[in-house]
Amino acid sequence: MNWYETLTDIFAGYVNQQTLEEGADQMVFVSSDNPEYHNRFLEAIDKGLELTEAEGLSVKEIVNKSGYRVATPEEASDLLRELRRLYLERFERAVS
Numbered sequence: 610m611n612w613y614e615t616l617t618d619i620f621a622g623y624v625n626q627q628t629l630e631e632g633a634d635q636m637v638f639v640s641s642d643n644p645e646y647h648n649r650f651l652e653a654i655d656k657g658l659e660l661t662e663a664e665g666l667s668v669k670e671i672v673n674k675s676g677y678r679v680a681t682p683e684e685a686s687d688l689l690r691e692l693r694r695l696y697l698e699r700f701e702r703a704v705s
């Protein structure tokens with residue numbers, strides 16, 4: 610699965626119409642005992658951030674297919690950064 614598919618799955622399945630906190634909690638539930646998922650989630654978010662800053666459109670579309678709406682690439686980038694922060698915060702708690 611490539612970063613685009615993984616990021617699409619994150620927003621369609623884990624975040625969707627929940628809060629970012631709830632989405633991050635669900636991601637941690639899946640990844641806390643599976644390093645492959647943890648790495649996949651981070652790679653997808655990081656690649657999304659990289660491309661949002663460069664192009665913006667594809668990541669904005671991914672976010673907008675979920676329950677979230679962003680108008681600009683900057684808003685998509687801000688949302689990804691916040692999801693990453695929440696996910697890592699909760700992941701560290703779960704594996705400590």
